[in-house]
Amino acid sequence: MRILSPIRAQVLKNTFHHPLNMGLGHSIFAKPLLAVQDSEKAHSRALKLLRFMVSNPITRGTVTLLYKPSNRIPISKFGIDFRNPFGIAAGMDKKAEALRGWESLGLGFMEIGGITMLEQLGNSKPRMFRAGKSKALVNRMGFNNPGSEKIAIQLNKHFSKHGQPKIPLWINLGKSKLTELEDASDDYATTMQRLWKYGDVFVINVSSPNTPNLRELQKDDDLKKIIKACKDVNKTEAALHKMSPRPILVKISPDVDDAQLLAIVNTARSNGCNGIIASNTTTSRPEAKSSGERKVFAQAGGLSGLPLQNQSTEMISKIYKMTNGEFPIIGVGGIMSGEDAWQKICAGASLLQAYSGFVFQGASLTKQVVNGIEKKMRQNGYSTLDQAIGSAHRDD
Numbered sequence: 001m002r003i004l005s006p007i008r009a010q011v012l013k014n015t016f017h018h019p020l021n022m023g024l025g026h027s028i029f030a031k032p033l034l035a036v037q038d039s040e041k042a043h044s045r046a047l048k049l050l051r052f053m054v055s056n057p058i059t060r061g062t063v064t065l066l067y068k069p070s071n072r073i074p075i076s077k078f079g080i081d082f083r084n085p086f087g088i089a090a091g092m093d094k095k096a097e098a099l100r101g102w103e104s105l106g107l108g109f110m111e112i113g114g115i116t117m118l119e120q121l122g123n124s125k126p127r128m129f130r131a132g133k134s135k136a137l138v139n140r141m142g143f144n145n146p147g148s149e150k151i152a153i154q155l156n157k158h159f160s161k162h163g164q165p166k167i168p169l170w171i172n173l174g175k176s177k178l179t180e181l182e183d184a185s186d187d188y189a190t191t192m193q194r195l196w197k198y199g200d201v202f203v204i205n206v207s208s209p210n211t212p213n214l215r216e217l218q219k220d221d222d223l224k225k226i227i228k229a230c231k232d233v234n235k236t237e238a239a240l241h242k243m244s245p246r247p248i249l250v251k252i253s254p255d256v257d258d259a260q261l262l263a264i265v266n267t268a269r270s271n272g273c274n275g276i277i278a279s280n281t282t283t284s285r286p287e288a289k290s291s292g293e294r295k296v297f298a299q300a301g302g303l304s305g306l307p308l309q310n311q312s313t314e315m316i317s318k319i320y321k322m323t324n325g326e327f328p329i330i331g332v333g334g335i336m337s338g339e340d341a342w343q344k345i346c347a348g349a350s351l352l353q354a355y356s357g358f359v360f361q362g363a364s365l366t367k368q369v370v371n372g373i374e375k376k377m378r379q380n381g382y383s384t385l386d387q388a389i390g391s392a393h394r395d396d
């Protein structure tokens with residue numbers, strides 16, 4: 001009998017057990033195991049495993065081959081070419097630990113962070129909870145991250161060793177807890193300045209429910225001030241590096257009414273942002289399907305996953321109508337399949353992201369989503385993705 005080295009045996013064991021895994025192995029082994037594992041520990045193990053799998057050219061090649069989605073739905077937005085419209089959402093890789101892993105999983109782009117100017121531990125643990133029957137998560141991480149200085153050092157090392165990532169790198173900017181709300185613009189702008197040369201797109205996140213009063217910054221004057229500070233950095237750094245300015249997006253909360261939504265979208269648009277991400281997690285709660293879920297939904301924090309799906313798709317629809325389809329929308333919230341993704345495209349999203357879907361469906365989600373969109377395009381007679389975007393608002 002061939003004896004496996006302990007590390008290889010561990011990898012094979014984990015391959016069946018980690019939450020990014022797919023297919024039969026996932027449904028037979030991973031789900032029951034995940035149900036009893038601490039959510040944050042499971043997440044951190046999955047990232048470690050992903051890093052390990054892509055550190056060796058042979059296993060990296062296998063992962064790439066296994067998860068490769070269709071390459072027939074590329075899209076260009078805000079001057080950037082994406083090999084497909086589906087990316088990893090913020091929060092999944094807060095410390096930028098698995099960049100090569102995301103590339104190998106077939107994604108069109110990856111968003112790291114939220115990153116704050118200062119290093120911070122985030123809220124005390126446990127702070128991430130799973131409601132499996134409802135395919136929902138509740139988290140109150142509170143921007144745990146190494147801070148902008150350390151991330152800049154780490155990205156510098158990564159770029160020196162591996163070169164520029166093969167897919168666009170988005171950077172999610174958060175506000176440090178210690179920074180007063182009135183000084184928020186400095187906090188966002190400093191992080192952007194430190195990370196400018198590494199990021200292809202920057203996201204102003206004023207919608208996390210887990211930093212006290214952060215959502216107040218969605219208000220007109222505060223948001224304007226943050227956008228202006230980030231745009232100033234963008235201009236200076238672009239001139240310094242003799243490059244084009246980076247697109248800047250604003251990520252919004254799903255817990256705003258229509259008037260607030262219109263105001264935020266108008267502020268972002270009229271102050272020169274390049275698009276809107278809808279949406280972050282919600283503070284609202286669905287009906288629990290069990291007593292276990294009731295406990296999860298009673299936790300403070302933001303809810304993501306399937307129960308957020310319609311709320312976020314409706315927001316996309318509203319923003320598309322408010323802007324006559326002229327302002328790029330990035331759709332995120334409850335994408336668990338190609339069908340879910342298609343609904344967001346038809347509602348008006350040009351690009352899509354997911355977090356919770358990867359936890360519940362595994363790493364094959366990208367393939368399901370990208371191939372699923374392509375199939376729907378063909379069924380509906382569209383030859384490019386651009387033709388499908390916002391089609392629910394037209395009589396095509």
Ligand SMILES: Cc1cc2nc3c(=O)[nH]c(=O)nc-3n(C[C@H](O)[C@H](O)[C@H](O)COP(=O)(O)O)c2cc1C
Pocket residue numbers: 089090091092094113114115128137139141143172174205208251279280281303304305306308332333334335353354355356357
């Ligand atoms: C554990 C966790 C951490 C998150 N951290 C961030 C973050 O730092 N910044 C941010 O803009 N969104 C963050 N999000 C929100 C996601 O990016 C996404 O907007 C939300 O989860 C809805 O998508 P989903 O239903 O596909 O998970 C986080 C979500 C989760 C579950």
